[in-house]
Amino acid sequence: MATSSVSKGCFVFKPDFKRKKVSFPIADYFNEGESLSEDSKLRFDTCQLLWQQMKSEAEELQEELNKNLFDSLIEFLEKSHLEFRKKSTKWNYQIKCREIPTAALVLGVNVTDHDLTFKGLTEMLRDTVTPYVVSLQAKECPDVKHILQKLASQLMGCCIDMESTEEEYVQSSQRKMHYSMAFLSTWYKSVTQKTSSESVKKKITSFSHWKESPPIVIILKDIESFSTKVLQDFIIISSQYLHELPIVLVFGIATSPIIIHRLLPQAVSSLCIELLQSLSCKEHLAKLLDKLLLTTRFPFKLNEKALQVLTNIFLYHDFSVQNFIKGLQLAILEHFYSQPLSILCCDLPEAKKRIHSLSEDQCESIRRLPSFMRYVEKQTPEKQVASLTDERFLKEETLRFLEDLHSYHENFFLVLKCLHAFTSSLPKYPLGRQIRELYCACLEKNIWESQEYEPALQLLRMLAKDELMAILQKCLEVCKSPPGKQFGGTVEKLQEFLVQFQKLEETESNEEENGSGSQQKGLQKTDLYHLQKSLLEMKELRSSNKKQTKFEVQRDRVVDFIDNLVRKYLSPPDTQTLYEVVYFTGAHILREHLNAAPRIALHTALNNPYHYLKNQALKSEDDSIPNVAPDICIAYKLHLECSRLINLVDWSEAFATVVTAAEETDPNSTASEEIKEIIHARFIRAVSELELLGFIKPTKQKTDHVARLTWGGC
Amino acid sequence: MFPLENVVLCRESQVSTLMALFGERHHFSFPSIFIYGHTASGKTYVMETLMKTSELPHVIVNCVECFTSRILLEHILNQLNCLTPSEDECTSHIACDSFNDFVRLFKKVTQDQGVDDQTVYIVLDKAEYLREMEANLLPAFLRLQELTNRNVTVIFLSQIVWEKFRPNTGCFEPFIMYFPDYSIGHLQKILSHDHPPEYSADFYAAYINILLGVFYTVCRDLKELRHLAALNFSKYCEPVVKGEANERDTRKLWRNIEPHLKKAMHTVYLREISSSQWEKLQQDDTEMGQLKGLSAHAHVELPYYSKFILIAAYLASYNPTRTDKRFFLKHHGKIKKASFMKKHEKTSNHLLGPKPFPLDRLLAILYSIVDSRVAPTANIFSQITSLVTLQLLTLVGHDDQLDGPKYKCTVSLDFVRAIARTVNFDIIKYLYDFL
């Protein structure tokens, strides 16, 4: 770049921000070579719209779940500093130690999700209780000085928000960044006096008693990471000012509240701790699945493998609901990106419109769908011809299939929930305790063909009456919940069952002693062995005295009924024609992106460079190293054969041999001296690259040796 | 103001020594006085009341609050500046950067305030924090009288003995005074002193007597005892308020309060439940059963692999490296413990505490204890890191990331056993100490 300077020197060129702003519209990425741009734009918009809807649904759920926690926190705040506000002169208050009210929020180990909770919490507190909310993170607070600095700057910040006149005051005292608690206390006094003398115009109305002295809520987001000394000193200081500053602490705890005792062996005596527990993340996930996937509200679905990948990451690795949502977003994006027919993955009325305007190419891709081909094969020859040639006929059929798919889902989820109501009460949970496990099983194959299904049904045939009735009641609620939908008379049937059981109950007292009362005891939740044994016994019993009680007859009918429902409605989605339109099947893509394996990738890259470089010359059948491979790959491959300590000289020689293997040069020529030096330099570079990647390190154990830092293949 | 003897109890000899040291107002006193004694032995209280009742010009600064020397010095000067309250002076803030400035400003301020003809007292409470500030601060305060050439006495209050303060370069030796712990008689007297106005002194004294009987063996801290006294007094009065007993029914009152206090010893006193919860319990008269203490919530829910990582880390921390082969190789043959036990290892590894281990050993153990095949994915590595942030593992000497980080497992055996139980892993079978 040119400068106007005449002298030599270093010049700083600030980057030109205007130029950088040119960005590609994301929709362009959807534009794959062959497909029409119009189509890809529509697909992208559909995707965006769908994602927005799902996201806001997820956020709503989050808010709803937080509400409980927040409500109890507000209740706690209301109780705290009562004496402060009333300027109490009670004997009790005067003499008691001043304790800082402290709410210990146990939020679970999914630390990444906490930010969202704290954000909501801060907003809620600002809106309803106090403008003075400060949140601190351990990494910003290496000592008391920093804590107070953060505290002061955040407090003054929220004060400026409230009143601009405050600014001069802040500025005059801010020039020296040395805040002390005493300073804060005078600040607080002046601020509260000012606001109470003027008319308070803040929207904080619900807590009128807070108006004069709103509490200062200090949120310590990650209590585990704070150092004992800093926290202890801070608490001692704060407790000394408690009669001037109504401080409330909020601890964000990821592990267990015991950490408070471990962290604050002494200062804990100046805290008045109340525990508040948030919903466990597993329950949160269950609710989320119920809202986003086990519903016909959103057309998009995951197939068994993809869902399994996402839930496995959740259960095995991070417990993070936010990450799960991100994974879901990726799946949606990938689905709309890679599946041209995803254009039909929208609500039914919209799909109807879109079917009309399907292009020839799109019709062709419908014909090529495996599920559609399967369908065509089963048709009469005339129909086959029509489907394959007549565009209008195809469109009609497509619409019909989409409608079928929709009602399939409607029934599917209802029956799934009913079946879950039944099986989730069984001992040992043969079909899974959580509905997601059952759902996965149903997505995979015909559930009634699974090994666990028959035994589960047999267990159901032994349920006690009150249990059975409770379950039926639950099912009834499930089936009734979508208003106006008629579900094949199931509701009526269920109701009928219930009524009959009630009747039975009334008559029961009369025919109490009817032989096999023992069966009605219900199943004790013991171990599997005993269960099977008692099952056998009951079977024998049943066959020996054929006569069943009325209840038993009725019970069998209920179980048969549910069995019928399952066989009718719970077939897996890949039996449905056109299921590809709404089901995302790229589990491997999710796994690649969300559960990356850096070590394996590195090993693959170095061990088999063809995998990434796709250069034919690098292809090797046996495990040999082609000498055209990058130097680092050659060095890496050679080092794999060594033990913990590697002799550099041997290594270098082996390297040279491999590199020169094909180049049949005369080793004694003068030119080869030069080549040797170059090869030596290449070797050194490769070795230092390996060191940088963390495969080897210099060692003092032996001269001319380096130590390997990895073992085995990866 | 009350006469001193009525408010400061059981410290007659200390008070009279101090009074003698201070002498008349214009007399020079000892340049520096160092007072030490356990927590709640009345150091702060005696100093405060002494200064106030005799209306001496003084400032009291708590050193915990002053995390830099600058704040400490400015604090002293600004408080001095407000000794005689006159509106405009108090609002002007005195800035002070160094001790040099402090000496100069100190002279100026005392002159302005018109106290240069009498002893000015500077009380530095929690003086142990001075040791963490600049090294020159303590020696300078010790000889402030000499440096300023004014009539000033600096009083240090500390829980730590003087020997731990003395800089190795030597310094001016202060006058040293010890506040001994209160005896049970003293405690009885002081605690009974502040009885609630509604009840007679005798009634309250009887209550304190019972309280001390229960708590004296575990706690002699005056502040804690007073806190407990205040918390439980309403329960003590309950029979009287209800009319079931009169104030002199000591036996009946005792039978009512004693089990209650014993319960308090295991709960509020240990901060297992908070004082507000305790008070609520008393009011509602509910049973303790529903309210669980903090330590009842020890359980931590972890992702599946995190549990195994933690177990692997525990094994790596408490098993000698040599024994890994025996525990984790499928066909290790029959190696008896005795044959591969070295002499010094006879002591329990659990008594020695966790040992650091490299990342690769952790992973190797992890792979052999998880039944399914785990790929070393980014998620596994980030799980290890999150266990570190959760303080379940700690990173040892993390100066060089490439050099292979080392970790230690910080959880207890009980904790890891609870975790292992949830994944049906019998950890005891894999621990060298329990062979």
Ligand SMILES: Nc1ncnc2c1ncn2[C@@H]1O[C@H](COP(=O)(O)OP(=O)(O)O)[C@@H](O)[C@H]1O
């Ligand atoms: N001799 C005493 N007479 C009356 N009250 C006392 C006495 N000693 C201590 N106290 C009470 O005990 C409390 C704690 O004492 P404090 O001076 O803070 O102890 P220290 O500073 O030694 O830790 C004081 O607030 C005071 O009310």
Ligand SMILES: [Mg+2]
């Ligand atoms: Mg003190």
